[in-house]
Amino acid sequence: MSRVLPELFATAVRRDGARPFLTYYDDTSGERIELSAATTANWVAKTANLLVDEYDAEAGDTVAIGLPPHWLGVVWALSTWSAGAALTSGTGTIAITGPDFAIRGERETVASALLPLGGRFREPLPDGVHDYGAEVYNHPDVFTAFDALTAASPAYDDLTHEDLISTAEPVAERILVTRTLTDRAGLSLLVGVISGGGSIVLCRNLDAAKLERRVADEKVDRVDNVLEG
Template sequence: MQFPAQVLLDATRRDATRPALTFYDDTPEGHGERIEISRRVLRTWVAKAANALQEGLDVAPGSVVLVQLPSPHWRLAYWALAVWSVGATLTVDTQEGADVLVTTDPDSDLAEDCDEVVAVALAGLARGFGDELRSGVMDEAAELSSYADEFIPWDDVEPDDTALVHGGERVAYADLLGDVGTVPDGARTLITTTDPGLLVRQVLQVLAADGSAVLVRGSAPGPHDARLDSEGVVHRCPEQLRA
């Protein structure tokens, strides 16, 4: 098996300049934003976030990180990969107790129950969260850039360790790439699921297949959406996990 960090490293070594993620925000608040990041740039985002978790927030294998970000979204993807790079457990279930919360709402009741909170601004060019944050909350947009571009984990993770808590189910690292469908090798793949647990596994699967993902937030594009042709999309991932 391959751990997620190795999947991303291998994809970067094969072609560092190829897009890893192309993100369209079709929601009213997104203002039609389009962001494209290469595999090299994605790996840098993941490394910085992983260093913030490990060095700044004491996350290690056995820690639980709740990532409460919209799906599909490119920031959800790199935070998931960062949690897995450290070897911790990612949860998208709010009922699961967490050591760290990564969220767009750092003043929620959920945030008050977490020891550590990371406030995330979704806009691609954000340089700060925008609102005054309470003491102890990390402002991702303002602080993440200070962390190193390379990541070395301090502890080892085992294949049987829990990688993901999703819908009440616990998924081991060894099983992350299973049971989420099939992606053709090298395919430019559309992902539109609003299920964050499925989204992060689909992104990992696309990278493992040496492909690249097009994420569209908002209404799923129809078969005649011109963007699908311009982006070279040849495959669609399912919006729900098949039983």
């Protein structure tokens, strides 16, 4: 098995890039988006190019993800590793925040309006905050890393790529969750799904009355850690 996370994900894309990888629902907005592994890889490449070309991300930098449970959190996690940087639960060199602007990065702050298809903000942003939706589409969907990762490279706080991969239980099922996938427990699940060939149905603002039907419609094998809201 691959010992660095970008290669682990690349292996999953090569294995079956067309199959659903991440299906996202927001029951407040009514949004549903389904990302195959290949489509996710395109978003990851664009975002990694944005990180490197516009924000000078490199080995030694950290990225803080201040998003609610959202498909873009997964994209940013994978993009951070592709760029050679590491995720952090603290203050990052670079931060990605939602429309609440809840966190700031030490060097760069990027915000997403969390609109469908990663759309841009409709109102001006605070000074010093970049609009992810306005900038990401300008970047190519193929990424070539400058910094070579190793199994010992930092991945999340004090955990290495080897740590995250070796401790994640492979998940071959289609699993429905409502939790963030970018904290320690969420990353373990995400890495397990990538390594095991499973898929995720991520529900934000879950309407409990829709749960049973959604499980059936999405052919979910397991419901995990579901919380209301």
